[in-house]
Structure formats: C-alpha cells, structure tokens
Amino acid sequence: MMKLEDYKVVFASLGLIGVLLFASPTLGLFLHLPGGEKFSEFWLLGPGHMAEAYPFEVRAGENYMVYVGVGNHMGSSAYYLVYVKFRNQTEPLPNATAETPSPLLPLFTYKIFLEDGGTWEQPLNFSFHDVSFKDDRCLVGNLTVNGITLNVGKPALWDSENKGYFYQLFLELWIYDEASRDFHFHNRFVSIWLNMTTPI
Amino acid sequence: MPFNAVASDEASLVISEANNKLKMAFEAVLDAEKAGANVSDLIIQLNSAGVLLAEAENAYRVGVFSEAVSKAEECSMLADGVMGEALQLRDSAIVNAQTVFWHNLMFSIFEGAAFLFVIFFVWGWFRRVYVKRIVNMKPEVVSDDEA
Numbered sequence: 001m002m003k004l005e006d007y008k009v010v011f012a013s014l015g016l017i018g019v020l021l022f023a024s025p026t027l028g029l030f031l032h033l034p035g036g037e038k039f040s041e042f043w044l045l046g047p048g049h050m051a052e053a054y055p056f057e058v059r060a061g062e063n064y065m066v067y068v069g070v071g072n073h074m075g076s077s078a079y080y081l082v083y084v085k086f087r088n089q090t091e092p093l094p095n096a097t098a099e100t101p102s103p104l105l106p107l108f109t110y111k112i113f114l115e116d117g118g119t120w121e122q123p124l125n126f127s128f129h130d131v132s133f134k135d136d137r138c139l140v141g142n143l144t145v146n147g148i149t150l151n152v153g154k155p156a157l158w159d160s161e162n163k164g165y166f167y168q169l170f171l172e173l174w175i176y177d178e179a180s181r182d183f184h185f186h187n188r189f190v191s192i193w194l195n196m197t198t199p200i
Numbered sequence: 201m202p203f204n205a206v207a208s209d210e211a212s213l214v215i216s217e218a219n220n221k222l223k224m225a226f227e228a229v230l231d232a233e234k235a236g237a238n239v240s241d242l243i244i245q246l247n248s249a250g251v252l253l254a255e256a257e258n259a260y261r262v263g264v265f266s267e268a269v270s271k272a273e274e275c276s277m278l279a280d281g282v283m284g285e286a287l288q289l290r291d292s293a294i295v296n297a298q299t300v301f302w303h304n305l306m307f308s309i310f311e312g313a314a315f316l317f318v319i320f321f322v323w324g325w326f327r328r329v330y331v332k333r334i335v336n337m338k339p340e341v342v343s344d345d346e347a
Contacts, residue, residue: 004327004330004331007326007327007330008323011319011322011323011326014319015315015316015319015320018312018315018316018319019312019315019316022307022308022311022312022315023308023312024308025304025307025308026301026304026305026307026308028304029297029300029301029304076230076233076234077226077229077230077233077239077243079223079226079246079250107261108258109254109257109258110254111222111247111250111251111253111254112247112250113226113229113243113246113247113250114243115239115240115243118243146258148258148259148261148262149262150261150262176223176226178227178230181223181227
C-alpha cells in the first residue's frame with residue numbers, strides 16, 4: 001500500500017502538469033519550436049511540364065519553350081530574382097562551391113514574391129535570330145526571350161568531340177536579404193544545353 | 201544621342217527608385233507577416249509590381265526608355281500602396297496579438313488557479329479518507345514463537 005507521502009507527490013505532480021497545460025496558450029506565444037530545414041526549390045521543365053523533351057537541337061527563327069519554377073520553403077515570405085543568362089562553352093557558369101554567380105549580364109529578369117510554402121511557375125519562350133556560320137564558327141546575333149530581343153553577338157566554335165556548336169541557356173536564383181537590404185546569389189541555377197544547327 | 205543619354209539616365213534613376221520602393225514595401229510586408237498578419241493579398245500586389253519593374257528593366261535593356269520610365273513609375277505607385285497597407289496590417293496585427301496575449305494570460309491565470317484549488321480540495325478530501333481508513337484498520341498480531 002502506498003504511503004500518504006507518495007500520494008502527496010502524485011497530487012503535486014498532477015497539479016504541476018495541470019498548471020503547465022493551462023499556461024500552454026500563453027507559453028506558446030513565447031516558446032517557438034525549431035522549424036524544419038529552410039530551402040528554396042528551383043526547376044526547369046520541358047514544354048510538356050515534364051523533366052523531358054527539353055530543346056536541344058535549335059536553329060534560327062524557331063520558337064522554343066521551357067517552364068521555370070520556384071518554391072519557397074524559407075519559413076517566411078521571400079523576394080526572389082531569376083536571371084536568364086546565355087553562354088558559350090568558354091564563358092563561366094556560376095560556381096556552386098564558391099557560391100558565386102556567373103559574371104555574365106542577365107538577358108531577362110523575373111521578380112517573384114512568394115509566401116512560405118508557395119510556388120511560382122512561368123513559361124520561358126526563346127528564339128534565335130541573325131545566326132551565321134562561317135568556317136568552324138557560329139555566331140548568334142540576337143536572342144529573343146519572352147518577346148524581348150537583345151543583341152548578344154555570341155560566338156561558338158565547332159566542338160569536334162561532341163559535334164556541334166554548343167551554347168547554354170541558364171537561370172540563376174537570387175534572394176533578397178533583409179539584413180543587408182540587397183539580393184545575393186542563392187547558389188541555385190538550372191540550365192539546358194543547346195546545339196545550334198543550320199536552318200533546314 | 202544627347203537626348204538618348206538623358207532619357208537613359210532618367211530611366212535608370214526612376215528604375216532605381218522603383219527598385220528601392222519595392223524592397224521597402226517587401227520589408228513592410230515581412231514586418232506585417234512577423235506580427236501575425238495575413239499577407240496573401242499583399243504578396244499578390246507585390247508580384248504585380250514586380251512584373252512591372254521587370255518589364256521596366258527589360259525595356260531599359262533594349263533601349264525603350266519611355267516604356268521603362270512609365271512601367272517603373274507604375275511599379276512605384278503600386279509599391280507605395282502596398283507599403284501603406286502593410287503598415288496598417290502590421291499595426292492591427294500587433295493590436296490583435298496583444299488582445300490574444302491578455303486573453304490567454306487571463307485564461308492561464310484563472311483556469312490554472314481554479315485547477316489548483318480543485319486539486320487542493322481533492323487532496324484534502326483524499327487525505328481525510330486515507331487517514332480514516334488507516335485508523336479503522338484492525339491490528340494484526342504476529343506470533344514470536346520459534347518454529
């Protein structure tokens with residue numbers, strides 16, 4: 001049989017648990033449990049909204065489309081920039097190890113505001129114009145991105161190993177940092193390789 | 201050429217101003233969100249302003265400065281509106297949070313005190329029953345005889 005002192009401990013414990021339960025609505029305003037991992041999603045899908053059938057063999061005058069998307073899991077609303085950039089094989093990509101963006105200038109910018117848990121997706125239409133081939137060199141004169149035509153004047157040399165004039169369309173994700181009041185590269189980028197071919 | 205240079209400078213200035221206003225509007229929305237406000241509508245408006253600013257920057261890149269200026273100005277106006285709404289939302293969210301805090305605090309104090317009172321009452325009753333039961337128990341005599 002339990003002693004009276006033992007029952008006293010049981011009652012005191014019940015009292016303490018009850019007080020904590022009744023105080024929990026107030027304590028909940030001050031105590032915050034650590035949330036999950038904070039991250040952003042960044043994706044590029046083909047024209048069928050699938051990770052397939054990406055444009056590869058491209059030529060001047062034809063329109064191509066991919067879908068670009070961003071997902072926010074940063075724990076609060078976020079302000080993103082997506083920079084669309086275009087390079088040949090000799091120009092630098094972003095450096096994922098050093099977390100630095102490509103120094104190339106953006107051709108097109110998306111500005112996106114997302115609540116925590118929100119996603120955004122938009123089509124990215126592009127086409128090439130004034131493309132010329134001479135000897136073992138290809139020159140892309142103009143690139144149109146979402147209706148905006150820019151003079152890029154981008155050369156590419158014939159890649160004898162992979163047999164093609166290769167370019168890369170890539171997109172960088174940047175995020176607004178409230179502390180520094182500026183955007184910084186979010187160390188995420190997506191890209192597609194393009195092989196420029198002669199018109200039929 | 202001089203006309204273009206002036207237009208370019210002006211467009212650059214207006215775009216820069218719109219950029220700053222959009223950043224400030226976003227910070228105001230973040231503050232409102234941290235205060236507990238629902239900012240879904242403001243995020244939609246910020247996206248509209250962001251589209252305008254992106255269009256202004258894209259127009260600037262291709263040298264269509266008049267369009268760049270008009271889009272950037274439109275963006276600034278929208279950003280100003282968002283900032284005003286965000287500040288109002290933040291203030292009302294703070295008032296709501298204070299109301300909720302006092303409500304919860306009163307609940308915790310009164311309900312906690314009532315619970316302790318009940319526990320104390322039950323404990324008193326239990327102790328009396330326990331002691332009464334112990335007193336009413338019959339003593340058992342154990343023999344000391346060796347086996």
